[in-house]
Amino acid sequence: MKSDYTEIIAAYKEKPGGIIEAYHALQRAYNYIPEEAVASAAQAFGMSKAEAWGVATFYSYFKVGERGRYIIRICESAPCHIAGADKVVAALEKHLGIKMGETTPDGKFTLEFTECVGQCQATPVITINCKPYEDVTPEGVGEILAKCQ
């Protein structure tokens, strides 16, 4: 695994602002930025670890640390909220046995909030690895999760 992320980082080493592109590439490859990769990026881009860590955590898009294979995001913007997103959150947490922001111990699912994903005609909306599911009900959550195999 180690060589994988060092190779990804090395590919952006000579580019101006390459650390951001390297982080994007890492997140594409892993779904998150491995913690060890931040130290490796610091070395490659001649920064302190604190600086490299600061870049990774400044942008909310980047996620440092392990995440699940399926990233489930629940829209918490007003239209979804009014349509009962909190009940969908409760159902997801109950089914998976984790709280928002957590990953299941088997590394399969991560629960996160998101802003509006542009599907407000069919609230509440969740996305699983960026694929939107519309008009989600607490009762329908089990069926949606069962499709993630």
Ligand code: FES
């Ligand atoms: S408010 Fe949830 S998708 Fe737009």
